Amino acid sequence: MNSRVLAAAAAVVVAGLVGTAGAPARAEVRPDVGSDQAAVRCAGRTVDTAAKIRYRTETTINAPLRTIWKLQTDVERWPSWQKPVSSSKRLDRGPLRPGSSFRWKTPVRETPLNPATTLVVTSTVRQLLHQKCLRWNGPAVGAGLRIDEGVHVWTFTEIDGRVLVRTEETWRGDQVEQDVEFSTVALGAGLETWLTELKTRAERGCDRGPALT
Numbered sequence: 001m002n003s004r005v006l007a008a009a010a011a012v013v014v015a016g017l018v019g020t021a022g023a024p025a026r027a028e029v030r031p032d033v034g035s036d037q038a039a040v041r042c043a044g045r046t047v048d049t050a051a052k053i054r055y056r057t058e059t060t061i062n063a064p065l066r067t068i069w070k071l072q073t074d075v076e077r078w079p080s081w082q083k084p085v086s087s088s089k090r091l092d093r094g095p096l097r098p099g100s101s102f103r104w105k106t107p108v109r110e111t112p113l114n115p116a117t118t119l120v121v122t123s124t125v126r127q128l129l130h131q132k133c134l135r136w137n138g139p140a141v142g143a144g145l146r147i148d149e150g151v152h153v154w155t156f157t158e159i160d161g162r163v164l165v166r167t168e169e170t171w172r173g174d175q176v177e178q179d180v181e182f183s184t185v186a187l188g189a190g191l192e193t194w195l196t197e198l199k200t201r202a203e204r205g206c207d208r209g210p211a212l213t
Contacts, residue, residue, distance in 0.1 A: 040153045040168035042133035047151045051170035052180045055188040058166040059195045063202035065163050069131045075102045081201040100125045117143040148173040167191055
């Protein structure tokens with residue numbers, strides 16, 4: 001399989017954004033993305049700093065922190081605002097917490113170089129501070145596609161009535177490391193789109209359920 005096609009498909013999948021044809025576009029590596037000093041952290045932990053594929057970004061959302069937090073942590077409802085996520089299921093009960101796991105699926109379209117498949121991502125929460133930050137990791141596996149481990153960190157900071165959302169993610173895996181530059185660009189495109197969708201949905205005031213505790 002062509003390494004660029006593989007990296008693109010895997011990249012979009014882990015970001016939860018598979019479903020658009022072709023590779024993501026117009027994401028560039030930020031100059032400070034490899035700086036550990038600027039790394040996104042939750043309870044003192046950050047991404048895999050030794051990983052070759054790494055991307056960091058942020059946005060400001062004009063919505064209550066409660067709304068944003070609920071959208072991000074109510075993982076079983078991700079398909080309602082992230083269209084490429086076909087399903088998402090908690091593997092434990094109760095509020096999302098350290099040790100919680102969830103499994104979500106996303107389709108990968110057929111291309112001339114790879115069959116249509118479904119990627120299964122299993123994520124385990126490692127750190128969580130309520131309405132402050134999240135950190136999870138896990139593999140993504142599908143027919144012909146694999147990321148051995150992704151590590152994803154999010155922080156949420158209220159500033160002047162708005163919320164600064166920062167996120168950073170790393171990947172390890174022989175397949176995606178065949179073309180590190182392209183995989184990094186693809187990862188970046190996925191994270192930028194995830195933030196855009198989160199911002200759009202949160203600013204619409206879609207949180208109609210009780211806040212998580």
